[in-house]
Amino acid sequence: MTPLIQLNGVTKTLKGQGAPRDILSGVDLTVHGGESVAILGRSGSGKSTLLSLIGLFDRPDGGQYLLGHRDITRLPERKAAALRSAEFGFVFQRFFLLKHLTAAQNVAMALVNGQGWLPRRKRRAKVMAALEQVGIAHLAKQRPPRMSGGEQQRVAIARALVREPRVLLADEPTGALDTETGRLVIGALHAATERGCGLILVTHDREHADRMGRVLQLDNGVLAPATERVGV
Amino acid sequence: MIRLSGRFRSSLIIGGQGIRARKLRTFLSMVSLFLGVMAVVVVQAGASIAERALLSESELREGKDGTVQMYVASHAKAVPVTLETLRGRSDAVATFGTQAIIGEPGVTPVNPGGASFDGPGGYSPYVTCDESGCHNVDAPTAGQPPGKAIELQLTALTGDVRKIRPYRLESGRWLDFSSAPSLSPGIVINREAAKGFARHRVPAEMRIDGAVANSTPRIIGVVDDGGFQPAAYVRADELLTWLPETALVSGRGQGVQVLMAPSATGLEQTLRARLLAAGMPAGQVNTNRVDAREHAKTQLAIMRWIFLGMASLVLLIGVAGILNVGLATVGERIEEFALRRAVGTPRSLLAGIVLAETLLTGLFTAAAAIGVGAAGLHLVSTLVGDREPFLQNVEFPWQAGVAGVIAGLVAGLLGGLIPALRAARIPIATVMRA
Ligand SMILES: Nc1ncnc2c1ncn2[C@@H]1O[C@H](COP(=O)(O)OP(=O)(O)OP(=O)(O)O)[C@@H](O)[C@H]1O
Numbered sequence: 001m002t003p004l005i006q007l008n009g010v011t012k013t014l015k016g017q018g019a020p021r022d023i024l025s026g027v028d029l030t031v032h033g034g035e036s037v038a039i040l041g042r043s044g045s046g047k048s049t050l051l052s053l054i055g056l057f058d059r060p061d062g063g064q065y066l067l068g069h070r071d072i073t074r075l076p077e078r079k080a081a082a083l084r085s086a087e088f089g090f091v092f093q094r095f096f097l098l099k100h101l102t103a104a105q106n107v108a109m110a111l112v113n114g115q116g117w118l119p120r121r122k123r124r125a126k127v128m129a130a131l132e133q134v135g136i137a138h139l140a141k142q143r144p145p146r147m148s149g150g151e152q153q154r155v156a157i158a159r160a161l162v163r164e165p166r167v168l169l170a171d172e173p174t175g176a177l178d179t180e181t182g183r184l185v186i187g188a189l190h191a192a193t194e195r196g197c198g199l200i201l202v203t204h205d206r207e208h209a210d211r212m213g214r215v216l217q218l219d220n221g222v223l224a225p226a227t228e229r230v231g232v
Numbered sequence: 233m234i235r236l237s238g239r240f241r242s243s244l245i246i247g248g249q250g251i252r253a254r255k256l257r258t259f260l261s262m263v264s265l266f267l268g269v270m271a272v273v274v275v276q277a278g279a280s281i282a283e284r285a286l287l288s289e290s291e292l293r294e295g296k297d298g299t300v301q302m303y304v305a306s307h308a309k310a311v312p313v314t315l316e317t318l319r320g321r322s323d324a325v326a327t328f329g330t331q332a333i334i335g336e337p338g339v340t341p342v343n344p345g346g347a348s349f350d351g352p353g354g355y356s357p358y359v360t361c362d363e364s365g366c367h368n369v370d371a372p373t374a375g376q377p378p379g380k381a382i383e384l385q386l387t388a389l390t391g392d393v394r395k396i397r398p399y400r401l402e403s404g405r406w407l408d409f410s411s412a413p414s415l416s417p418g419i420v421i422n423r424e425a426a427k428g429f430a431r432h433r434v435p436a437e438m439r440i441d442g443a444v445a446n447s448t449p450r451i452i453g454v455v456d457d458g459g460f461q462p463a464a465y466v467r468a469d470e471l472l473t474w475l476p477e478t479a480l481v482s483g484r485g486q487g488v489q490v491l492m493a494p495s496a497t498g499l500e501q502t503l504r505a506r507l508l509a510a511g512m513p514a515g516q517v518n519t520n521r522v523d524a525r526e527h528a529k530t531q532l533a534i535m536r537w538i539f540l541g542m543a544s545l546v547l548l549i550g551v552a553g554i555l556n557v558g559l560a561t562v563g564e565r566i567e568e569f570a571l572r573r574a575v576g577t578p579r580s581l582l583a584g585i586v587l588a589e590t591l592l593t594g595l596f597t598a599a600a601a602i603g604v605g606a607a608g609l610h611l612v613s614t615l616v617g618d619r620e621p622f623l624q625n626v627e628f629p630w631q632a633g634v635a636g637v638i639a640g641l642v643a644g645l646l647g648g649l650i651p652a653l654r655a656a657r658i659p660i661a662t663v664m665r666a
């Protein structure tokens with residue numbers, strides 16, 4: 001079976017104010033459809049950087065990145081935008097909802113992005129289905145400032161799911177939530193893998209990580225299976 | 233096609249959401265632009281109105297540019313020689329002017345001397361000119377009791393003068409020079425004369441000094457000839473059936489004027505030669521080429537550019553305002569734009585949306601400025617229109633509308649370009665590191 005995503009020896013160097021730093025120095029990763037992967041790592045180890053390469057926010061400096069059979073290591077921005085729209089869904093630590101739009105409009109944002117066009121009725125149906133999936137269809141007309149953190153994050157997940165992506169990328173989605181709400185959100189993400197979606201979850205929380213199919217650790221710019229959980 | 237329309241519709245929705253979320257800001261941008269666009273509209277409107285008034289008046293009174301006007305002073309041979317020379321030509325028209333009174337016989341007309349009907353101050357052409365110079369003469373109706381009659385300037389034409397002086401037909405029809413001359417002359421009156429006939433009921437009997445008989449004219453049409461005194465036009469051949477040629481150049485006849493289109497080459501020399509051969513003194517044939525119009529146009533253009541330059545400065549201040557607001561807005565929307573890019577919105581579309589928002593602001597401003605300008609013009613026209621005839625019934629010039637729209641778009645473009653480029657350059661990773 002062809003893997004959904006395959007990274008071979010991916011490297012990335014970031015140049016800040018100081019000298020260039022090798023953040024990723026040869027990352028190998030294979031994710032199949034329906035599989036869920038957790039990535040752990042110290043703060044500053046490069047987890048977000050890795051996710052931004054997988055999500056085509058940025059391109060690797062070296063190595064190879066395959067999406068299905070397609071080599072997308074050096075993809076021009078215009079095609080990358082189209083792939084972000086069609087293949088990837090993102091969830092961030094901060095929910096990044098637009099305050100002036102309702103929950104439904106925030107979800108529809110992923111459909112109104114200049115990549116293809118759905119008439120209003122179809123758009124609405126998809127938005128409601130996505131909100132239904134994360135259990136907050138009743139909040140469709142609510143604006144983010146009047147929602148709880150967990151509700152907001154579930155709106156963000158609905159936004160990530162509304163185009164039925166093949167890969168779901170979540171960067172510390174529970175970082176701003178209490179434990180109970182965090183579990184709810186991880187549950188909503190995990191449910192997506194049951195429909196064949198690949199999930200890559202970056203988290204600091206070992207408990208959430210252990211709900212994934214595989215747990216990896218990013219250390220010194222390389223990805224390796226996580227050591228057995230310690231303590232607790 | 234589908235992709236394009238999808239992008240276009242997406243940009244409409246996103247742009248609309250952006251404007252709605254920042255109504256006050258959009259409004260303030262419009263305020264900062266408004267004066268500049270308004271200035272451009274006003275300057276352009278003023279210039280267009282002045283130019284139209286100046287040019288159309290000069291065209292109606294003098295003739296189109298390049299027309300050669302030849303004045304032939306009163307002389308017994310002037311009429312027959314001119315008629316003979318112009319026979320069969322359509323590129324030149326001779327006009328013979330005289331005073332005529334229409335109405336009751338033996339009375340002083342309501343407008344002695346052919347003055348305009350509104351208030352005094354019309355000119356009184358009780359002056360006659362001959363070989364020995366010009367003298368005042370008594371009004372022919374002096375001492376007669378006032379009665380129902382209208383005096384007007386009657387001009388006989390040998391051909392269709394409208395090719396040279398484009399009188400605007402207001403109602404009825406213009407003189408038909410192709411049919412056989414009628415015994416009861418058809419006359420076309422100007423607007424001022426029409427006013428007189430509308431106000432005073434006068435019998436249809438026309439008297440001209442020197443005519444063999446009074447005639448019964450038929451008014452067949454009304455034209456705007458740019459004049460403020462009552463006037464009427466008649467076919468020369470119809471007039472000459474009951475007015476001897478000599479009457480046109482003696483007494484109150486005003487001599488002959490020949491109008492030659494620029495295409496009538498050689499005619500000027502031919503006519504002059506024949507008039508001189510007929511015994512006309514050379515000093516009594518004067519020609520003049522119409523070019524006042526070009527002259528006026530150049531002067532107006534210079535004025536217009538000076539004023540437009542000043543208006544552009546005001547506009548520039550507005551652009552700085554819209555730019556300021558635009559940059560601040562992009563700064564606030566960094567996360568939104570990064571997020572939109574993350575969900576697949578192409579950067580060109582984001583830049584387009586920012587630009588479209590300011591362009592729309594510019595267009596709204598232009599619409600407001602044009603609306604205010606048109607309303608203001610209407611107001612001025614109704615308030616002072618009766619004192620300043622050139623402000624009567626003026627329509628808002630389309631040039632001013634175009635100038636306003638262009639000013640709005642240019643300002644939107646200038647003010648939106650930099651914010652748009654900034655918006656397109658926001659890195660997506662912003663959403664991960666925030
Ligand atoms: N634009 C940049 N230029 C230079 N260095 C950068 C840049 N962005 C991030 N870094 C550095 O790269 C390293 C990895 O950052 P990254 O955000 O991927 O870490 P992380 O593993 O996600 O950390 P955290 O768990 O705290 O979110 C950090 O040390 C950071 O300082």
Ligand SMILES: [Mg+2]
Nearest residue numbers: 047048049171
């Ligand atoms: Mg991170």
